[in-house]
Amino acid sequence: MSLPLDIRSDHKDPSMGTLEKQLICPICLDVFTKPVVILPCLHNLCRKCANELYQPSLFQVGIGGRFRCPSCRREVVLDRHGVYGLQRNLLVENIIDVYKQELQESESSRPPPPKPLPQFNCADHEDEKLNIYCITCQVPTCSLCKVFGAHKNCQVVPLPDVYLQEKAELNDRVASLVATNERVQSFVNELEALCRNIEENSRIQKQILCKKFDRMSAILEERRKIMTQQITSEQKEKSGWTQSLLQTYSEHVDTNSKLIQEAQNAIEEPEMASFVQISKDLIVKVGEASNCFTLETLDPDYENMNHYKVDFDAEERVLHQMDFLEIEEEVEETPDEQESEPESEPEPVLTPEPDPEPDQDLKSEASEMTNPTPETPETPEDNWEQEGGCGDIRKEAVCEKNSLSTSQVVTLALYFLAFLVILQRIWGSIQCLTCI
Structure with missing residues (x-):
């Protein structure tokens, strides 16, 4: 709380006046108000004045900022707490409390100054009260001013x-x-x-x-x-x-x-x-x-593993096209538009399953973690396989996967037959070795 200017001006103690100069804030030019913050350059400011100087609205919240000390123009860097991250100068606050107490004691010893009396009388006629209002001049006046004074040609009304x-x-x-x-x-x-x-x-x-x-x-x-x-x-x-x-x-x-x-x-x-x-x-x-002695004949491409080919181009295109669902507003068609449009079979529309509640998702994930099953988790491609067709990019990707799996089955069957033939030849070689 700042002190009145008349109290500080009437104080005649020179030592208190010198102390007062040391307790003046360089921004508001008044005695420091609590809390008093101390800057890194050891100059003091009111926290309110420092906050106004800092202007946190110009900086992003939670990042901090900087300003210059009004006394020495040194740059002060603040952390994310802003002005509230500066330390309080408790010594200056205690000195201010003592200073205010001394001023209050000296003020209580002096008689209070007389209060100015309200002026309800006319300035030109001291004994006349203000009882009428001059509409022309927009000021209150007295009856004598209307009769003999400056407002004798003005329009007046009663003051009440x-x-x-x-x-x-x-x-x-x-x-x-x-x-x-x-x-x-x-x-x-x-x-x-x-x-x-x-x-x-x-x-x-x-x-x-x-x-x-x-x-x-x-x-x-x-x-x-x-x-x-x-x-x-x-x-x-x-x-x-x-x-x-x-x-x-x-x-x-x-x-x-x-x-x-x-x-x-x-x-x-x-x-x-x-x-x-x-x-x-x-x-x-x-x-x-x-x-x-007979040599085993191996497939020329026996060491080749190129049959494990993958093509994720369709999946990559689908991933790049991932976005939020667009809610289309239903537009009512007029009878003329319905008659003009040719009848066509409705195309199957892939509707995504409704998102489960967050709690249900958490419970299902917890149950999967506690009771793991060896089955492959159901993917969206499985649902598309049940619906059938390869109309869009995702269905084409699923169809490509299905054809790839079929070729793998045929390849594995051929490798199994070759393995049986190789076992038969090895068995003949072992019989020959036993004869030696």
Whole structure:
């Protein structure tokens, strides 16, 4: 609370006057009002004055701002709390309290100044009261001014009549202003409620939208795992078959190498009798080893994995076209327009399922997390498959997926038959090895 100027001017204590100069705010040029904030440059300001200097409306809420100190012109940077983030100078506030108390004590010791008397008498005739109103000059006056004074040629009326008339008109204007203010305040309250509803509805819609995108991401992740598992399964199958062949033929090579070494040692035997004794068995073994050896014929593209082709162009186009549903207003057609238009079969319209309530979504997700099922989650493509047709981009994408899955089944069947043939040949090779 600031002190009156007459109190500060009448104070005759020089020490108090010097103290007062140190307690003057450089903005309002009055004694600091609580709370007093201290700037980083150690100068003081009233919080109200600092807030007016800061002008937070010019900055974004919650970001902060900056202004210059009015004393030293140093730039002051504020955080997101604005002026309320500055520290209070409690020492200056205590000095102000002591200063005000000293002034009140000195003021109470002096007699109060005389109050000026209201002027209800005429300025030209001191003994005459103001009892009439000059309509021409729009000022109250006395009867002598009408008879002998400056208003003798003016139109006048009794002062009580003007008083009642002006008072009634002022009351009517005040009542009208009060009614207008009430209507404006009611509209302000409606606008505040509207802002709160907009923020709440926006928050709910954002939450629903994020939940939908999370669900779509979960479906994509599940499909990625399933398709990756298919490639991994075939990889394991081909790698296992190749490793088994590698082990079998490696053992066969080792056995033949030992047989060759034994035959070469026998050929180098200088004793004819000893060679003849072992030559017959070696000839039989080498012949059987040469005749029983058969190489497995593999598919030239056995290591190729290009049959796992994917084409997500249609899905990408659908994702790029994702947007909010447009509510089309129904337009009533006139009988003439209905007769002029040719009759056509109604096209099937894909209507999205109504969004479940947020609580139901949370319960269903919680139940899925607690009771996981190995079944593939139902996707929107499944619903489109049941309805049939490939009219739009999404249905074309589904049809492409269906044809791709059929080709995969045929390919897997062919690979299974080839696998049976390869097993049969391996079994024949193993029988030949057992004969050795």
